[in-house]
Amino acid sequence: MKTTQLIRLISIINSLFIIPACSAQNPAESLLEDILEDLSVNNDIDNSVNTLNWENELEELSGRLKEPVNLNIATREQLEQFPFLSDIQIEHLLAYIYIHGQMKTIYELQLVEDMDRQTIQYLLPFVCVEAINNESAFQWKTMLKSAAKYGKHEVLTRMDIPFYKRKGYEHTYLGPSVYNSVKYGFRYSDRLYAGVVAEKDAGEPFGALHNRYGYDYYSFYLLLKNCGRLKTLAVGNYRLSFGQGLVVSTDYLMGKTIYASSFNNRSGGIKKHSSTDEYNYFRGVAATVSVDNHWDVSAFYSHRRKDGIITDGEITSIYKTGLHRSRKEADKRNLFTLQSAGGNITYQQNRIKLGITGIYYVFNRPYEPELTGYSKYNLRGNNFYNLGVDYAYRWYRFSFQGETAMGKQGWASLNRLQYSPVQNTRLMLIHRFYSYNYWAMFAHSFGEGSTTQNEQGYYFGLETSPFARWRFFASFDLFSFPWKKYRVNKASRGADVLLQSTFTPQNNISMDLKYRYKRKERDWTGSKGALTLPVFHHQLRYRLNYSLKEVFSSRTTLDYNHFHFQDRAANIGYQVTQMISSQLPWARLFADVQGSYFYTDSYDSCVYASEKGLLYTFYTPSFQGCGFRYSIRLRYEPNKHWLFITKFGETVYLDRNEIGSGNDLIRGNKKADVQMQLRIKF
Numbered sequence: 001m002k003t004t005q006l007i008r009l010i011s012i013i014n015s016l017f018i019i020p021a022c023s024a025q026n027p028a029e030s031l032l033e034d035i036l037e038d039l040s041v042n043n044d045i046d047n048s049v050n051t052l053n054w055e056n057e058l059e060e061l062s063g064r065l066k067e068p069v070n071l072n073i074a075t076r077e078q079l080e081q082f083p084f085l086s087d088i089q090i091e092h093l094l095a096y097i098y099i100h101g102q103m104k105t106i107y108e109l110q111l112v113e114d115m116d117r118q119t120i121q122y123l124l125p126f127v128c129v130e131a132i133n134n135e136s137a138f139q140w141k142t143m144l145k146s147a148a149k150y151g152k153h154e155v156l157t158r159m160d161i162p163f164y165k166r167k168g169y170e171h172t173y174l175g176p177s178v179y180n181s182v183k184y185g186f187r188y189s190d191r192l193y194a195g196v197v198a199e200k201d202a203g204e205p206f207g208a209l210h211n212r213y214g215y216d217y218y219s220f221y222l223l224l225k226n227c228g229r230l231k232t233l234a235v236g237n238y239r240l241s242f243g244q245g246l247v248v249s250t251d252y253l254m255g256k257t258i259y260a261s262s263f264n265n266r267s268g269g270i271k272k273h274s275s276t277d278e279y280n281y282f283r284g285v286a287a288t289v290s291v292d293n294h295w296d297v298s299a300f301y302s303h304r305r306k307d308g309i310i311t312d313g314e315i316t317s318i319y320k321t322g323l324h325r326s327r328k329e330a331d332k333r334n335l336f337t338l339q340s341a342g343g344n345i346t347y348q349q350n351r352i353k354l355g356i357t358g359i360y361y362v363f364n365r366p367y368e369p370e371l372t373g374y375s376k377y378n379l380r381g382n383n384f385y386n387l388g389v390d391y392a393y394r395w396y397r398f399s400f401q402g403e404t405a406m407g408k409q410g411w412a413s414l415n416r417l418q419y420s421p422v423q424n425t426r427l428m429l430i431h432r433f434y435s436y437n438y439w440a441m442f443a444h445s446f447g448e449g450s451t452t453q454n455e456q457g458y459y460f461g462l463e464t465s466p467f468a469r470w471r472f473f474a475s476f477d478l479f480s481f482p483w484k485k486y487r488v489n490k491a492s493r494g495a496d497v498l499l500q501s502t503f504t505p506q507n508n509i510s511m512d513l514k515y516r517y518k519r520k521e522r523d524w525t526g527s528k529g530a531l532t533l534p535v536f537h538h539q540l541r542y543r544l545n546y547s548l549k550e551v552f553s554s555r556t557t558l559d560y561n562h563f564h565f566q567d568r569a570a571n572i573g574y575q576v577t578q579m580i581s582s583q584l585p586w587a588r589l590f591a592d593v594q595g596s597y598f599y600t601d602s603y604d605s606c607v608y609a610s611e612k613g614l615l616y617t618f619y620t621p622s623f624q625g626c627g628f629r630y631s632i633r634l635r636y637e638p639n640k641h642w643l644f645i646t647k648f649g650e651t652v653y654l655d656r657n658e659i660g661s662g663n664d665l666i667r668g669n670k671k672a673d674v675q676m677q678l679r680i681k682f
Contacts, residue, residue, distance in 0.1 A: 055275030056239065059616040061126070063187070068128040072102045077269070078190075084122045087392075087399045088420055089114050103129045116424045116465055138228040147188035155680045156183040158614060160202065162673040168203060168663030173325040175205035181276050182215075193223040199276040203325030210330045217322065219281075223272040231296060232270045232288040237281045240300060241268035242344045242357040243390030244403035244414045245445035246452055250280045256459075256477065256496065269344075270298065275616075278322030282340065299343040305334040314368040326663070337364045340442075353392040357405075359442065360385045374484035377409070377437040377454070384408050386440050397421065410438030412452050414445055428461040436483040448479045448496065456480050471502040487522050489529030494520035512543045524565065537604075538562040555579040561605040573600030575607040575623065592633040598623040614645050614677040627653035627669075643679040648672070 060081065069078050071093070079090045092113040097103065106129045109120045160179035169177055179202045185195035198215040205211050220236040227233070241251035251268045270288055273281040286300035307319035315336050324330045342359035362383040371378055388405030402415035412434040419427045432447055436454040443452040446459075457479030465471045480493035500514040516539040524531040540560045547553040557577040564570035575598040583590050596609045606624040612633050613619040623629070631649035650672035653659060659666040 055277065055616045056271070056273060058618065059274060060271075062616060065125055067189075068126055070130045070132070071106075071127050072097060072129060072132050074127070081268075082123065082126060084119055086114075086418065086420075086426060087394060087401075088397060088418070088426075089119065091394055102131060105129055114420060114423050117468075118465065118471060138226075140227070143188075143191060143227065147192050151186055151188040151192070153682050154183075154185045154187070156185075156615065156677065157181065158675070158677045160673060160675045162202070162671075164666050164668065164671050164673075166203075166660070166663060167665040167667075168325065172663050173203035174209055174327065174330070175200070175203055175211075175325065177202050180206075180215075183274070183276075185274060191225050191227060193225075193272050193274075194221065195272075195274055196220050197274060197276060199278075201323055201325065203323070210324060210333065216324055217276065217278050219273065219276075221272045221274055223270075229290050230287065231290045232286070232298075234270050234272060234286045237273040237283050238286050238300075239268070239271045239273050239281055240286065240442075241271075242298070242346075243355055243388055243405075244401065244416075246403045246405035246412045246414060246443050247357040247386045247388040247440065248342070248359050248442040249444040250282070250442065251444075256475065256498065270300070279320045288344075294347055294349045296346045296348075297343070298345075299341075301339075301341045303337065303339050305337050307332045308335050310335050310365065314366045315363060316369055318367075318369075338362070339364075351394040353390075355390040356388070357390065358385070358387045361441065374486055374488070377483065379409075379439040379441060381408070384439055384441065386443070405438075405440070405443075407439040410435035410453070412438045412440070412443070424465040426461075426463045428459070428463075430457075430459040430461075432457055432459075448477065448494070449481070449485070454481050454483045454485065456482065469504045471504075473500045473502075474498070488532060489523050490532055492521035492532070494518065508547045508549075510545045512541070514541045514543075515539070522565070533568070534566045535604075536562075536564055536566070551583050553581045557609070559607050561600070561607060563602075563604040571601035571605040573598070573605030573607050573624070575599070575609060577609045579612075581612075588637045590635040590637075592635075593631070595628065595630040596623075597628045599626045600624045611649070612647075614647065614675055615643075615679060621651075623651070625653055626655040627651060641681050643677075643681075645675075645677045647675045649674075 074094075076090060076094065079085055079093065085093075089112075093109075093115065096108075096112045106124065106127065108129070109115055109123065158179070158181045162177050165177070166173075179200065181197070181199040183195065183197045185193070187193050197217075197219040199217045200206050200211070200215045204216045207214050221238065222233075222235040223238070224230065224233040239250040241249040245251075249268075250273075251271065270286045282300065282302035283304045284300065284302040286298070286302075288296055288298040290296050307322070308315050309317040309319070309332060319329075319332045324333055338361060340359060340361035342357070344355055344357045346353065346355040348354075360383070366382050368380055369375070369378065371380060384407065386405055386407045388403050390401075390403035392399075392401045394400075397420040399418040400416070402413070404413040405411065412432075414430070414432045417429045421427070430446060432445070432455065434447065434452045434455045438453045440452055445452050447455050448457060449455050457477060459475065459477040461473070461475040463471075463473050475496075475498045477496040478493075479496070480491070481488070482491050484490060485492065495518070497517045498514070499516075500512060502510060502512050504510040516537075518537045518539075520535055520537075521532050522535050523529050524533055538561070542558045544556045545554070555578075557575075557579075559573075559575045559577075561573040562570055563572075575596055577594065577596040579592065579594040581590070581592045592612045594609075594611055598607050598609070600606050600623065603624050606622045608620050608622050609629065610618070610620040611631050621629070629649065629651040631647060633645065633647040635643070635645045637643045650670060652671075653669045657667075657669055659669065659671055
């Protein structure tokens, strides 16, 4: 026993020289930015993943930076919230603590099997190691007293002011062009969350007309976690995710990013909805109860008024933007109700996990949208249901996950196999089959399209780090659509290839080279569906990151796009982006300056440039045409209670005198705005 302890001590000491201390630049934050940017750039515009509000996820992970997870008492569910941890890594981490006892230092992560250097660097900001004593049984009275004494409050308000005028403000929009939101949140440890959210979008009236009570959108949430047998209780607005998302998922999904482990669509269960997203949530009550150490039972009920268009007593369209700027948009507000109820039963023991998820939802009016062409088999009617069985099994270096579901129409199945032949190498195989007539309003899962419908495909991914400072990723996706799709008037197929290499010569320098090739089919513009041609899209990106201690960092990005139809002239696009971040040594003031020059032949070859935004936000604008954009972001944090962020950005086009069209038309070639945010913690 003494020999084992000595070996462990020597290994820990050696790891101190291997794992660098967590720097102010925070590699985990950079990872999240990279993943979200990948989703914006690499997924098609019609893919719903680009319309999701990431505020919930960014807020939750940012909270972990302030209150890290203690690895000595971490649960599987807590570790699964980190997208950069694979199932196999989580299994080995839990096994290490079970076999060797409590960790003495965070640097013991180096001793966990399959825990590579890069993953450790991503994980360090979110976790800690603290000694624990035997915890007493949960008591409500003790928890409430502790919450009243040690709970933390946060008030967050944001205001956006544009320095331009859209055409809609001349006669159509009913309110000022200023955006404003206010959020209050209360948190006690990981057990109690409560808060309210209020928001007014630009163009919506405040305290007048249809918003006579002030803001256009109000939200309330209450979330209790790990209170004895009561694993989770949500009241108000909440989110759900079970299985692989083929029945219900309003949670985030990583999609086709370069991080192979992120494809593990974990069952997030019940979570609070604390963002300003006005569409992707449930409203009512939901709970999960742990019957014993292996069985969890969840149930939920939701009642929501939703926006849409009513024609002759039938719902003909569901309005998803949450915007009520004009009288026409305001007339769509809260015209019908949607009730939903369901639940999940999960069994988990050792390497096996099984679950059953069901949902039933009903409109108070018939839902009868116009269904022609590619939308012929879309959802319609009054009441619907979905039922799915999910399963998972881990065996040594193999990990298998899947779900098969059915609905009122059609069925769907998604299965994933992951294998790690050696440390720092992972292989991933994903097969999905979504029938052309599968009806699932709340489903959200892996795929090329925006819904779990009308798609089949095989995906293969390889992630490896054969050398100390090199990381390689390669993926190949072969997909097909058995029925018509938007802008494709027949059954079609395609391929998606992604290659990336990352080189880190020093701890403060890294560079990425990424190439992506995608082949799909699309109707030739103006042919009215009579002519469908293959389209080819090539994307090449080079990025260089550099940091100097804690006071300076730089990121240089070069992008090139090449898009063309078969036997047609090509459209190209490129951009150069430079970002510099610095901290003034004499003040708690952080500054980010970014500039981009872009040129594209058309919308098909448009380019993207991500920017640092306000708290819990992510901004990746797209550009087409010729011009440049620059932005300046200042973050001032005088103490732990106060934080102020302001950001100014301007886009200047060199090839036009007007920006946009319709009510969004801006007369002129410049578009500038300022965003301000204040946070108070007490």
